[in-house]
Amino acid sequence: MTSEVENxxxxxxxxxxxxxxELRASFATGKTxxxxxxxxxxxxxxxxxxxxxxxxVAALHDDLSKxxxxxxxxxxAMLKNSFRLAVKNxxxxxxxxxxxxxxxxxxxxAEIVSEPLGVVLVISAWNxxxxxxxxxxVGAIAAxxxxxxxxxxxxxxxxxxLARLVAEYLDSSCIKVVEGAVPxxxxxxxxxxDKILYTGNGRVARIVMAAAAKHLTPVVMELGxxxxxxxxxxxxxxVATRRIIAGKWGCNNGQACISPDYIITMKDYAQKxxxxxxCELERFYGKDPLESKDxxxxxxxxxxxxxSKLLDEDKVSSKIVHGGExxxxxxxxxxxxxxDVPRDSLIMNEEIFGPxxxxxxxxxxxxxxxxxxxxTKPLAAYLFTNKxxxxxxxxxxxxxxxxxxxxxxxxxxxxxxPFGGVGDSGMGAYHGKFSFDAFSHKKAVLYRGFACDAxxxxxxxxxxxxxxxxxxxxxxxLGIIRALLGWSKA
Amino acid sequence: MLSSMEKSxxxxxxxxxxxxxKSISWRKSQLKALLQLINQNEDSIFKALDQDxxxxxxxxxxxxxxxxxxxxxxxxxxxxxxxxxxxxxVPLLFFPAKAEVMPQPLGVVLIFSSWNFPFTLALDPLIGAISAGNTVLLKPSDxxxxxMSFLVETIPKYLDNKAVKVxxxxxxxxxxxxxLKWDKIFFTGSPRVGRLVMAAAAKHLTPVTLELGxxxxxxxxxxxxxPSKAKVTAKRIVGGxxxxxxxxxxxxxxxxxxxxxxxxTLIELLKKTIKRFYGENIKSLKNISRIVNKHQFQxxxxxLKDPNVADxxxxxxxxxxxxxxxxxxxxxDPPLDSEIMSEEIFGPxxxxxxxxxIEESxxxxxxxxxxxxxxxxxxxxxxxxxxxxxxxxxTVTFNDSMVxxxxxxxPFGGVGQSGFGRxxxxxxxxxxSHEKSIMHRGFYPEIEPRYPPWTDFKLLFLKLxxxxxxxxxxxxxxxxxxx
Numbered sequence: 018m019t020s021e022v023e024n025x026x027x028x029x030x031x032x033x034x035x036x037x038x039e040l041r042a043s044f045a046t047g048k049t050x051x052x053x054x055x056x057x058x059x060x061x062x063x064x065x066x067x068x069x070x071x072x073x074v075a076a077l078h079d080d081l082s083k084x085x086x087x088x089x090x091x092x093x094a095m096l097k098n099s100f101r102l103a104v105k106n107x108x109x110x111x112x113x114x115x116x117x118x119x120x121x122x123x124x125x126x127a128e129i130v131s132e133p134l135g136v137v138l139v140i141s142a143w144n145x146x147x148x149x150x151x152x153x154x155v156g157a158i159a160a161x162x163x164x165x166x167x168x169x170x171x172x173x174x175x176x177x178x179l180a181r182l183v184a185e186y187l188d189s190s191c192i193k194v195v196e197g198a199v200p201x202x203x204x205x206x207x208x209x210x211d212k213i214l215y216t217g218n219g220r221v222a223r224i225v226m227a228a229a230a231k232h233l234t235p236v237v238m239e240l241g242x243x244x245x246x247x248x249x250x251x252x253x254x255x256v257a258t259r260r261i262i263a264g265k266w267g268c269n270n271g272q273a274c275i276s277p278d279y280i281i282t283m284k285d286y287a288q289k290x291x292x293x294x295x296c297e298l299e300r301f302y303g304k305d306p307l308e309s310k311d312x313x314x315x316x317x318x319x320x321x322x323x324x325s326k327l328l329d330e331d332k333v334s335s336k337i338v339h340g341g342e343x344x345x346x347x348x349x350x351x352x353x354x355x356x357d358v359p360r361d362s363l364i365m366n367e368e369i370f371g372p373x374x375x376x377x378x379x380x381x382x383x384x385x386x387x388x389x390x391x392x393t394k395p396l397a398a399y400l401f402t403n404k405x406x407x408x409x410x411x412x413x414x415x416x417x418x419x420x421x422x423x424x425x426x427x428x429x430x431x432x433x434x435p436f437g438g439v440g441d442s443g444m445g446a447y448h449g450k451f452s453f454d455a456f457s458h459k460k461a462v463l464y465r466g467f468a469c470d471a472x473x474x475x476x477x478x479x480x481x482x483x484x485x486x487x488x489x490x491x492x493x494x495l496g497i498i499r500a501l502l503g504w505s506k507a
Numbered sequence: 508m509l510s511s512m513e514k515s516x517x518x519x520x521x522x523x524x525x526x527x528x529k530s531i532s533w534r535k536s537q538l539k540a541l542l543q544l545i546n547q548n549e550d551s552i553f554k555a556l557d558q559d560x561x562x563x564x565x566x567x568x569x570x571x572x573x574x575x576x577x578x579x580x581x582x583x584x585x586x587x588x589x590x591x592x593x594x595x596x597v598p599l600l601f602f603p604a605k606a607e608v609m610p611q612p613l614g615v616v617l618i619f620s621s622w623n624f625p626f627t628l629a630l631d632p633l634i635g636a637i638s639a640g641n642t643v644l645l646k647p648s649d650x651x652x653x654x655m656s657f658l659v660e661t662i663p664k665y666l667d668n669k670a671v672k673v674x675x676x677x678x679x680x681x682x683x684x685x686x687l688k689w690d691k692i693f694f695t696g697s698p699r700v701g702r703l704v705m706a707a708a709a710k711h712l713t714p715v716t717l718e719l720g721x722x723x724x725x726x727x728x729x730x731x732x733x734p735s736k737a738k739v740t741a742k743r744i745v746g747g748x749x750x751x752x753x754x755x756x757x758x759x760x761x762x763x764x765x766x767x768x769x770x771x772t773l774i775e776l777l778k779k780t781i782k783r784f785y786g787e788n789i790k791s792l793k794n795i796s797r798i799v800n801k802h803q804f805q806x807x808x809x810x811l812k813d814p815n816v817a818d819x820x821x822x823x824x825x826x827x828x829x830x831x832x833x834x835x836x837x838x839x840d841p842p843l844d845s846e847i848m849s850e851e852i853f854g855p856x857x858x859x860x861x862x863x864x865i866e867e868s869x870x871x872x873x874x875x876x877x878x879x880x881x882x883x884x885x886x887x888x889x890x891x892x893x894x895x896x897x898x899x900x901x902t903v904t905f906n907d908s909m910v911x912x913x914x915x916x917x918p919f920g921g922v923g924q925s926g927f928g929r930x931x932x933x934x935x936x937x938x939x940s941h942e943k944s945i946m947h948r949g950f951y952p953e954i955e956p957r958y959p960p961w962t963d964f965k966l967l968f969l970k971l972x973x974x975x976x977x978x979x980x981x982x983x984x985x986x987x988x989x990x
Contacts, residue, residue, distance in 0.1 A: 047897075050896070084959075084961055085961070085966070086959075086961040086965065086966050086969065089966060089969075089970065090966075090969045090970070090973060094969070094970055094973035094974070095973065097973075097974075098973055098974070116914070116916040116917050117916045118914060118916065119913075119914070119915065119916075121577065121910075121913045121914075122910050122911075122913055122914055125907075125910070125914075127914055127916060127917055129917065129918065130895060132896075132899060134922070135899075135923075211923065219712060222712055223709050223710060223712060226705070226708070226709035226712065227706055227709040227710075229705070229709075230702050230705035230706040230708075230709055231702060231706070233698060233701055233702060233705065233717065233719070233923070233924055233926070233927070235927035235928075238712065240712070252950070253950040253951075256950045256951075256953055257950075259953075259957075259958055260957075262958070263957050263958055267957075267958070267959065301958055301959040301960060302959060302960070303960070309959075309960075310961075311959040311960055311961050390524075408947070412609065412945055413529075416611055416941065416943070417943065418943070418944070419943065419944035419945070419946070420943065420944070420945045420946070421945075421946045421947075421948065422945070422946070422947045422948060423947070423948040423949065423950060424946070424948040427601065427946060427948065428606070428944055428946040430973075431595070431597065431598075431601070431606055431944075431946065433595035433596045433597070433606065434595050434606055434608065434944035434946065435608060435942050435944055436944065439611075439613070439941040439943070440613075440614075440690065440712070441712055443712075444712070444714040445714075446942065458899065458922040459918055459929070460895075460899070460900065460901070460902065460903060460922070461901070461902040461903070461911060461914075461917035461918050461919065462895065462902070462903045462904075462905070462917075463902070463903075463904045463905065463907070463910065463911040463914060463917065464905045464906070465904065465905060465906040465907035465910065466906060467729075467735070467736045467739050467740075467906060470739050470742065470743075473569075474569065474746055474750070475742060475745075475746050475750070475784060476565075476750075476783075476784040476785060476793075476794030476795070477784070477793070477794055478563045478564070478565030478566065478794050479565070482565050483564055483565050483568055486565065486568050486569055486573055487568065487573065489573075490568075490573035490574075490576060490577050491576075492577075
């Protein structure tokens with residue numbers, strides 16, 4: 018089936034079906050299960066990142082005007098680490114885990130064996146198009162699956178590059194990239210997958226999960242939310258400000274799922290905070306941030322319009338205390354801070370995903386917890402304070418995917434921490450070994466022998482057996498002896 | 508105007524929001540109360556199970572009461588350990604930093620249980636939900652009405668009504684519950700309803716655990732070892748088929764695979780064992796449950812209607828519609844495309860499929876969707892390894908049946924069409940928890956290269972930092988590396 022406009026075949030339901038069939042056949046050969054195959058693929062990925070770094074940086078610049086450092090570090094270096102960690106630990110991760118057994122099943126031995134789920138689908142997002150495509154794939158490969166990757170069409174240069182690089186470096190009989198937009202994604206979602214990992218927004222996530230429900234496919238959803246930052250007084254304000262800036266405008270200009278979305282601070286402290294921001298923002302991005310090369314642009318005109326709408330809302334437009342300049346042609350908005358925004362404004366209720374930072378005021382810092390908990394659970398929450406009790410209350414009270422105290426976003430780089438959301442910010446987690454686990458089935462295995470066949474299990478069912486069963490379940494040797502001697506009640 | 512159902516759920520949300528279920532002491536008190544409920548009402552529980560399913564007290568203790576007591580006791584002894592945050596290693600680069608993972612309750616959870624083990628499948632997930640600090644709405648199956656009534660009446664007498672509620676009713680109540688927003692749904696039942704539950708959950712992005720079923724096979728390769736092992740094999744097959752609720756169990760043996768030349772030996776052993784356990788014929792049937800209701804009875808009878816299937820019956824086949832009893836029935840090589848070989852049987856009919864070579868069982872099992880459990884009676888270690896690596900199932904049990912259910916250290920759940928998610932032991936606690944990552948950082952030292960404006964030096968610094976190349980970093984800082 019070809020379209021009239023281009024000579025490219027259209028990827029429809031039939032094509033998706035054929036694709037899955039081909040991958041299932043590849044998986045059935047057992048190829049992806051072998052340690053050698055997994056190792057080869059992972060090493061090829063490391064090589065790919067090393068050899069093609071300039072092309073990757075260029076594609077990211079095309080799609081997002083992403084500064085070279087952000088591309089090199091937050092996409093490429095992080096990915097290389099991910100692959101290297103998997104290469105180093107995969108053998109250990111693949112080993113069965115011994116499990117304890119108890120008196121009830123004596124004598125027996127037990128273990129938990131990791132096995133691949135089969136053919137998995139990874140749907141990634143446009144803001145970190147390399148990282149969010151290939152990081153899940155590390156786990157999927159390490160766990161021994163066959164994979165289809167659907168990169169985001171909103172980052173077309175990286176989507177195209179990914180398709181080329183995956184075909185060049187990896188085993189195309191087992192790992193494929195499908196480019197496209199809504200129709201192609203819909204065609205893929207009609208098929209039966211053994212797991213789907215989706216990174217994106219809540220609206221599409223519901224569609225993905227509903228499609229998965231038809232085939233009883235388990236899912237991991239990496240979504241977003243409004244990540245709050247509580248700023249207390251009596252802290253090193255300069256360091257705090259810089260870390261917030263790094264996490265906000267330093268991460269794809271606020272277009273990141275774990276970017277600080279809004280700030281909560283005390284009325285008395287707000288001005289000090291704003292002044293610190295102004296000072297550090299100028300230090301980082303110069304007097305005219307529209308000219309700075311160190312900021313990504315807004316990805317496209319749709320998102321530009323969306324962000325403009327947030328700024329233009331009546332109750333909010335007068336609250337801008339810094340920035341607010343826009344360049345529609347070049348899709349740029351300067352780092353913008355708004356002070357004392359109303360709780361019911363759009364900007365305080367939608368995930369911003371851009372360079373606007375509202376500051377919401379409370380009387381005392383403890384009031385911030387109610388503000389956060391009155392919204393949906395975010396992917397991350399941040400607190401800057403030196404007070405031990407406040408840290409404890411924050412950790413105990415705030416429900417979010419992950420928490421960071423006295424910094425922002427860095428937990429992403431920590432592979433020993435599971436990365437994922439809760440409630441509206443998602444379900445499931447990955448990174449490090451959690452990626453391997455996300456794409457594995459943990460099969461329980463019980464080994465029994467023929468000795469000591471417990472006659473109490475079988476009919477005829479007598480009162481004596483009832484008594485023995487009680488004792489067996491209680492795990493009491495004495496009880497068992499008594500029951501055997503007929504001394505306990507049935 | 509809120510319905511009473513919505514008011515109940517609002518109360519559960521309020522209780523959770525106010526922190527009523529967070530403390531370890533609350534959780535322990537609820538678990539102890541549950542233990543008391545079971546201990547003080549054993550006779551009523553036995554009575555309800557007899558009424559709904561014809562279960563004998565020994566079967567009820569072995570499969571329901573005993574399992575639950577063990578579960579609560581184990582959870583009580585481990586709870587403090589499970590609730591404690593777990594330290595996570597942090598690389599030197601982040602010094603001084605502390606990282607940990609802390610389990611948190613999800614919130615308000617919904618548990619749907621099934622009719623075949625109406626106590627175990629309702630209260631075992633409940634133990635997990637309470638231990639993890641959630642508020643719970645339990646919806647037992649109305650197909651086991653005496654058990655459901657017992658739960659509705661008795662749970663409020665022992666547990667915190669503001670945090671744990673039980674709702675009676677049928678499919679319509681279930682549907683209404685699914686329209687609402689939950690923080691987790693735990694479902695035990697059929698794949699068909701599992702799809703509906705997940706589709707409803709998708710609207711609210713509610714995570715789900717689906718404990719479904721499938722055709723759990725038993726591979727038999729131990730008949731030519733010793734007579735005693737062959738006898739034990741037969742006992743365990745019979746015990747694993749008709750023992751749990753007369754085959755109406757997700758982990759009951761659905762069908763058997765055996766080599767052609769050993770089929771008659773197996774059938775003789777099974778017949779002897781069945782007679783010894785359950786009686787000579789349908790009139791003298793004892794020590795066995797009955798079929799839950801007319802609908803299931805008719806479904807099972809229909810499986811035998813196909814003349815080719817009926818012809819393959821080598822033992823049993825008699826039914827008593829009034830008493831809802833079907834005697835233990837063995838079939839030898841029914842047609843592979845018959846319903847009895849494509850649908851989950853969930854009843855007292857046992858097809859035996861013969862193969863030329865027992866190794867063919869692997870391909871046979873792989874031609875069907877992933878079962879909840881594969882039972883393999885074999886002493887051949889190579890064969891065991893092949894079964895483990897070439898088939899996929901929730902669990903594999905070697906040389907026995909059913910007992911994996913009792914292992915608190917083994918995750919209990921399916922894969923593929925047999926479900927996803929798992930529970931039992933700590934897995935129950937985990938399934939109702941969110942593992943929250945926490946990172947504590949200090950204000951010092953500061954790593955300047957984190958911040959713009961970007962320079963080549965900063966780029967190189969960060970590259971080395973991300974590789975944890977501490978030596979390279981030192982060289983760079985001392986000016987011995989060029990950017």
